[in-house]
Amino acid sequence: MTLVHYGYSTLIEKSVDTTNLxxxxxxxxxxxxxxxxxxITEGGELTAEITGNLRYxxxxxxxxxxxxxxxxxxxYEGDHxxxxxxxxxxxxLSRKAIGTDSNIQxxxxxxxxxxxxxxxxxxxxxxxxxxxxxxxxxxxxxxxLLLNKIDMISGEELDVLLDDLKSRVPEVPVFPISITxxxxxxxxxxxxxxxxxxxxxxxxxxxKSSLVNCLSQEALMPTKDLGRQSNRGQHTxxxxxxxxxxxxxxxxxxxxxxxxxxxxxTDGVERxxxxxxxxxxxxxxxDCTHTVEKDCAVLEGVASGLIAKASYDNYQxxxxxxxxxxxxxxxxxxxxxxxxxxxxxxxxxxxNNKY
Ligand SMILES: Nc1nc2c(ncn2[C@@H]2O[C@H](COP(=O)(O)OP(=O)(O)OP(=O)(O)O)[C@@H](O)[C@H]2O)c(=O)[nH]1
Ligand SMILES: [Zn+2]
Numbered sequence: 001m002t003l004v005h006y007g008y009s010t011l012i013e014k015s016v017d018t019t020n021l022x023x024x025x026x027x028x029x030x031x032x033x034x035x036x037x038x039x040i041t042e043g044g045e046l047t048a049e050i051t052g053n054l055r056y057x058x059x060x061x062x063x064x065x066x067x068x069x070x071x072x073x074x075x076y077e078g079d080h081x082x083x084x085x086x087x088x089x090x091x092x093l094s095r096k097a098i099g100t101d102s103n104i105q106x107x108x109x110x111x112x113x114x115x116x117x118x119x120x121x122x123x124x125x126x127x128x129x130x131x132x133x134x135x136x137x138x139x140x141x142x143x144x145l146l147l148n149k150i151d152m153i154s155g156e157e158l159d160v161l162l163d164d165l166k167s168r169v170p171e172v173p174v175f176p177i178s179i180t181x182x183x184x185x186x187x188x189x190x191x192x193x194x195x196x197x198x199x200x201x202x203x204x205x206x207x208k209s210s211l212v213n214c215l216s217q218e219a220l221m222p223t224k225d226l227g228r229q230s231n232r233g234q235h236t237x238x239x240x241x242x243x244x245x246x247x248x249x250x251x252x253x254x255x256x257x258x259x260x261x262x263x264x265x266t267d268g269v270e271r272x273x274x275x276x277x278x279x280x281x282x283x284x285x286x287d288c289t290h291t292v293e294k295d296c297a298v299l300e301g302v303a304s305g306l307i308a309k310a311s312y313d314n315y316q317x318x319x320x321x322x323x324x325x326x327x328x329x330x331x332x333x334x335x336x337x338x339x340x341x342x343x344x345x346x347x348x349x350x351x352n353n354k355y
Contacts, residue, residue, distance in 0.1 A: 002042060003026065003027075003028065003040070003041070003042055004195065005195070005244060005248070005250075006028045006030075006040055006195075006242070006244070006250060007028065007110065007195050007196065007197050007250050008026075008195070009195050010110075010112065010195050010196055010197070011070055011087075011090075011110065014090040014110075016070070016087055016088050016090060017088075018070070018087065021072045021085075022072075024072035024073055024074055024084055024085065025041050025042070025043075025072070025073055025074070025075055025081075026041065026042070026070065026071075026072060026073075027039035027040060027041040027046065027048070027070070027071055027072075027073050027081075028040050028068065028069070028070050028071070028242070029065050029066065029067055029068060029069045029070075029071060029109075029242070030045070030067070030240050030241065030242040031067065031240050031241045031242070032065065032066055032067050032241070035049060036048070036049060037049070037050075037065055037071075037083065038240070039071065039073060039081065039083070040242075041073070041075070041081075043075070044079070045079070046073075046075065046079045046080065046081045047079055047080055047081070048071075048073055048080070048081040048082060048083050049081075049082060049083065050064070050065065050082070050083045051082055051083065051084050054083065054084070054085075054086070061103075061104065061105075061106060062092075062104075062106070063086070064086075065083060065086055065109075066092075066106040066107075066108060066109050067106075067107075067108045067109070067241045067242055067252055068108040068109040068110045068111060068197060068242060068252055069086060069087070069089065069109040069110065070086075070087040070110065071083045071084075071085060071086055071087060072084050072085040072087065089109045089110055090110055091109070091110055091111050091112070091139050091140055091141055092106065092108075092109050092110075092111075092139055093106070093107040093108050093109075093111050093114070093135065093136075093139050093141060093199055093252075094106050094107055094139070095107060095135060107199060107201075107252070108197075108199050108241075108252035110197055111139070111141050111197045111198070111199045111252060112141065112142065112193075112196040112197050112198070113141065113142045113143070113144055113196060113197075113198045113199075114132070114135075114136045114141050114142070114143050114144065114198070114199045114200075114201055115144055115146055115198050115199070115200050115201065115211075115251075116129065116132045116133075116136075116143055116144065116145050116146065116201045116202060117146040117148055117200065117201070117202035117206050117207060117208055117211060118145070118146070118147060118148065118202060118203075118206055119147075119148045119149040119152075119205070119206040119207060120147055120148070120149050120150055120152060120153050120157075120158065120161060120176075121149055121152055121153075123203055123205070123206055124147075124161060126164060126165065126168050126169070126310065126311075126314075127310065127314045127317075128203070129145065129165075129168075129169060129172075130168070130169065130272055130273070130311070130314050130315075130318070131314075131318065132201050133169060133172065133268075133271075133272040134268040134269050134271075134272045134318060135201070135268065136268070137267065137268040137269075137271035137272050138267060138268030139268075141199070143172050144172070144173050144175070144191070145165070145169075145172050145173065145174045145175065146175050146177055146188065146211070147161065147162075147165075147174060147175065147176045147177065148177050148178065148179060148206055148207040148211070149178060149179075149180075149206075149207065150176045150177065150178045150183060150184070151178040151180060151181045151183065158176060162174065162176070167308060168308055168310070168311050169272075171274070173191075175187055175188050175191070179207050179210040179211055179214050180210070182214075185214060185215075188215070189215065189246065189247050190247075192215070192245055192247040192248070192249040193248070193249060194247070194248030194249065195248060195249075195250070196249055196250070197242075197249070197250045197251075197252060198245075198249055198250065198251050198252065199251075199252040200212070200251060200252065200253050208253070212243060212251065212253055215245045215246060215247070215251070216243050216244065216245050216246060216251065217246060240253075241253055269315070269318050269319055269322060273311065273315045275301070275306070275307055276290075276298055276301070276307055276311070276312065276315050279297040279298050279300075279301045279306070279307070280297060280298050281297075282297035283295065283296050283297045283298065284296070290312075290316070291316070298312070
């Protein structure tokens with residue numbers, strides 16, 4: 001097993017400089033725990049922590065390693081290591097953290113494609129697909145749609161869904177599959193590219209675990225450290241979030257992707273709703289909200305059927321969420337600033353009182 005299998009050549013292809021490591025080893029994060037990381041290196045799998053310096057200079061979550069990150073690390077005896085440096089990311093997939101207004105949560109770094117999996121039963125929902133697409137477009141990650149459980153519907157019913165997708169999200173490649181019946185799996189496997197990293201996105205119960213088991217032999221087995229041995233002479237077994245696929249791709253499996261919150265995503269919303277965005281250039285007012293204005297090209301598009309009403313509604317909803325997130329972030333920054341000012345003021349008063 002070498003780092004090439006874990007996407008090293010893609011990292012180089014993206015022009016990330018890996019020559020300046022000053023004697024440190026290169027590795028990729030395969031699982032992130034609270035303060036501990038599992039890292040794959042040329043010599044095998046290691047447990048690592050970050051340096052105090054990295055910890056104390058971090059200003060946000062973005063400064064901490066996440067699954068898929070490439071790092072420079074110093075390896076100590078056994079299988080222990082210290083991460084000194086986070087290499088530049090060429091893509092970062094994140095979402096708004098559940099239950100918060102202004103926090104983001106990292107899903108994975110250095111991801112090339114997203115496999116959005118949706119089931120054709122009750123789960124089927126184009127609005128939610130557009131939500132995932134916005135997430136992908138915001139991070140410049142190419143989306144691919146897997147429509148699972150087609151064994152549960154008739155061919156005619158499937159055609160209706162495919163037509164719906166063609167009109168609402170025409171640019172996205174769609175793979176109708178049934179994991180249990182092994183339908184369309186060969187097509188998915190032949191689409192997977194070697195050394196590219198894929199993120200798996202989808203609600204609970206759509207078949208994500210089933211897909212991982214189907215595309216990867218590794219996932220079925222407990223993962224073992226075949227490289228270095230731990231101090232106690234035992235092989236370590238760890239839970240992985242970065243999995244090697246049979247066809248040579250790499251998969252980020254992020255459990256609990258149940259809700260997709262939209263964070264700062266102006267470009268992502270625009271790219272997902274490309275038709276609306278292009279039409280909006282013809283609105284009479286440059287700051288048109290496409291709701292009540294005169295000569296609004298978007299409203300005209302909805303009236304003429306060029307834009308599906310459902311698509312328009314979802315566009316407005318996601319824009320409202322995006323603005324809400326941005327306003328919350330701005331508000332929190334202001335509060336932090338005010339708090340900083342207050343502390344300064346208090347210090348000043350104390351200092352003055354000394355005299
Ligand atoms: N009929 C049918 N059922 C399927 C198919 N694929 C998966 N299932 C079933 O759907 C259920 C959920 O599958 P999982 O693979 O556990 O789904 P998941 O997305 O990993 O769910 P979470 O772990 O909750 O996120 C299981 O009972 C599967 O057997 C399929 O192609 N057809
Ligand atoms: Zn308008």
